[in-house]
Amino acid sequence: MTVSPAPDPGSAALARYRSVRRLTTDLVKGLEPEDLVVQSMDDVSPTKWHLAHTSWFWEAFLLEPHLPGYQALDSRYHYLFNSYYVHAGERHCRAQRGYLSRPTVRQVMAYRKHVDEGMEALLSDHRHRFEDDSLDYLVELGLNHEQQHQELMLTDLKHVFSVNPLRPAYRDGLPGVSSGSPEELRWVAFGSGVYEIGFDGDGFAYDNEGPRHRVFLEPFALGHRLVTNGEYLAFIEDGGYERPELWMSEGWALREAKGWTEPFYWELREGEWWSYTLAGMRPIHVGEPVVHLTWFEADAFARWSDARLPREAEWEVAVATLPVEGNLADWSRFHPEPLDEEGPARGIGGGDLAETPPLLRQMYGDVWEWTSSSYSPYPGFRPAPGAVGEYNGKFMSNQYVLRGGSCATSASHIRPTYRNFFPSDASWQFSGLRLARDL
Numbered sequence: 001m002t003v004s005p006a007p008d009p010g011s012a013a014l015a016r017y018r019s020v021r022r023l024t025t026d027l028v029k030g031l032e033p034e035d036l037v038v039q040s041m042d043d044v045s046p047t048k049w050h051l052a053h054t055s056w057f058w059e060a061f062l063l064e065p066h067l068p069g070y071q072a073l074d075s076r077y078h079y080l081f082n083s084y085y086v087h088a089g090e091r092h093c094r095a096q097r098g099y100l101s102r103p104t105v106r107q108v109m110a111y112r113k114h115v116d117e118g119m120e121a122l123l124s125d126h127r128h129r130f131e132d133d134s135l136d137y138l139v140e141l142g143l144n145h146e147q148q149h150q151e152l153m154l155t156d157l158k159h160v161f162s163v164n165p166l167r168p169a170y171r172d173g174l175p176g177v178s179s180g181s182p183e184e185l186r187w188v189a190f191g192s193g194v195y196e197i198g199f200d201g202d203g204f205a206y207d208n209e210g211p212r213h214r215v216f217l218e219p220f221a222l223g224h225r226l227v228t229n230g231e232y233l234a235f236i237e238d239g240g241y242e243r244p245e246l247w248m249s250e251g252w253a254l255r256e257a258k259g260w261t262e263p264f265y266w267e268l269r270e271g272e273w274w275s276y277t278l279a280g281m282r283p284i285h286v287g288e289p290v291v292h293l294t295w296f297e298a299d300a301f302a303r304w305s306d307a308r309l310p311r312e313a314e315w316e317v318a319v320a321t322l323p324v325e326g327n328l329a330d331w332s333r334f335h336p337e338p339l340d341e342e343g344p345a346r347g348i349g350g351g352d353l354a355e356t357p358p359l360l361r362q363m364y365g366d367v368w369e370w371t372s373s374s375y376s377p378y379p380g381f382r383p384a385p386g387a388v389g390e391y392n393g394k395f396m397s398n399q400y401v402l403r404g405g406s407c408a409t410s411a412s413h414i415r416p417t418y419r420n421f422f423p424s425d426a427s428w429q430f431s432g433l434r435l436a437r438d439l
Helices: 009-026 045-068 077-080 095-099 105-124 133-162 229-237 249-258 293-302 310-318
Strands: 187-190 193-195 213-219 220-223 266-269 274-276 280-283 368-374 398-405 421-422 436-438
Touching: 009 045, 009 105, 009 133, 045 077, 045 105, 045 133, 133 274, 187 310, 193 310, 213 229, 213 310, 220 310, 229 293, 249 293, 293 368, 310 368
Parallel strands: none
Antiparallel strands: 187 220, 193 213, 220 436, 266 274, 274 280, 368 398, 398 421
């Protein structure tokens, strides 16, 4: 009998490392060096900085502590490309990352190559690589960290190109204007009960996704699809931005101070609404999911709709039996798509509140879905010691949770338990909404 050799975990880790790093550089193919150095607002980082920071992460957390003899290409990069890890040392000011004309893009790419060579050596050394499970976790954390920055590269480049009067496209060949009409919104019902949420399984998850714990939910219903541009246009035309009773007090004050009258990237041109996309300026399509909303706008729209935003536990319960599939970054469309009525639909159990098997669509991809849940620790949560423990825990204040990923999120990066989080006034991310109701 022939016995097949056991899978080589080192080879698998190295292959995944190469794949993730390759995608990062693929995202900047066709761009000019000038495109990679712009910081268009404080929340946006130059693409060059993302390319360097993701390399610094591998260097700081994997190579210097775990690869004997490793030498940093330039020790000054530790100060320039640390983001918010206080334990890792001093950091350059986030709002001034655009000041860094040096190192050049060419030098940053040389830095990536230097780090890749070190990681190739580390991941090829089985004696060193697999003697400690914590090292396995750090490798997977680094891969997921880089995938987060791939998404940030796309969202930041979109903002960079949008403020250019030429409104250039990020990449030629992206899908053009969508077609088709949206389905009428239906409601998917769920019964009350005690449910378990949070990560507790095999594979990687961020620390903020656990511990798994029980929650009690009253009966609720979710909209079977995302809210569309057409529905949001009706909100605008009904004076949604002029009615303070629909808005939280802080949101109304921001609306007045910042002059919000429509979603981010929308422009009214000769009576027709257009929006900036990574494919350039396009007319608004009524069937596409509305995107680039602040939490305040999403919440106001939900109230106008005689509904509310989902709680994050409701969202997670709803996707418990659904596969991770949808308009994610792997499709390379980088823009929300209208619901395909002919496409696959998945039924899930709705208890005795549904006469027919309910169908939920667009739960993954297209847009990150705002929830009404503040970003806070689950019962029993404890951040890890040291710099790695700064990854999520210290941001658990004044932010709201988003679920489901977007058209800029890699499929291998998103999970049912994934908790994204942003301040309530953030809109440059691919953020939209799904409606919920109490039953």
